[in-house]
Amino acid sequence: MKPLYSEERIHHRVEELAREISRDFLSKELVVIGILNGGFIFTADLCRSIAIPHEVDFMAASSYGDGITSGDFKITKELKKSVHNKSVLLVEDIVDTGKTLEYLVTEVQKQNPKELKVAALFWKKQKANPHIIVDYPGFITEDDFLVGYGLDYKGKFRNLPYVAKLEGTD
Incomplete structure (x- = not known):
């Protein structure tokens, strides 16, 4: 796989966001x-x-049902402490449609944080729900299937230090 985003480019962008x-x-x-x-x-x-x-x-959520059309989510990892009246930054790897992020934002807002912002390394802005705002986007990207730097395909490729487009996932 050829890197679309090199390790150096990612590191530089993470530093800028920080x-x-x-x-x-x-x-x-x-x-x-x-x-x-x-x-x-x-x-x-x-x-x-x-x-x-x-x-x-850390938090985690997953969709249940068929995972494609149900749109039903559940929290699989809860926060350890309340974020009531605190400033919160949710950090996502990628915002695709934004459905999972929308669910997580709603769940965190139930605790009444002072403010809530979102950082995402990748944002498929053209594809994502237009009501979802990523306050700190790393890269605005096309609708490609990306792997590496935490992004996976069937649990593999998270360890790559760069991000590549995975071909032939159909």
């Missing part, structure tokens, strides 16, 4: 919430680059 986030959340009680499984590498690298104190937690 500077923006550090500036925007300066003097705020920040909780970074990584979305598992795909977001773990991006979350780790982003957290190491954020220059202000912050807490880190």
Whole structure:
């Protein structure tokens, strides 16, 4: 597979996002919430680059039913602590249609955070629900199937240090 986004390009963009986030959340009680499984590498690298104190937690959700049309989700990993009255940054690997992110945002909002923002390494902006806003997009991308840097295909390729387009997934 040929890298679409090299390790160096990703690292540089993560550093830029971390500077923006550090500036925007300066003097705020920040909780970074990584979305598992795909977001773990991006979350780790982003957290190491954020220059202000912050807490880190993780959430996970999955769709059930046939996974394609049901649109029903359930939380499979809850937050360990409340985010009530805190500044929250949800960190996603990729926003495709935005359905999972929309569900997670709704769940986190139930705890009444002071503010809630979203960072995503990749955003398929043309495909995603237009009501979903990614405040800190790493890269706006086409509707390609991407793997690497936490993104997987059937549980494989998460370990690649770059991101590539996977061909022939039909």
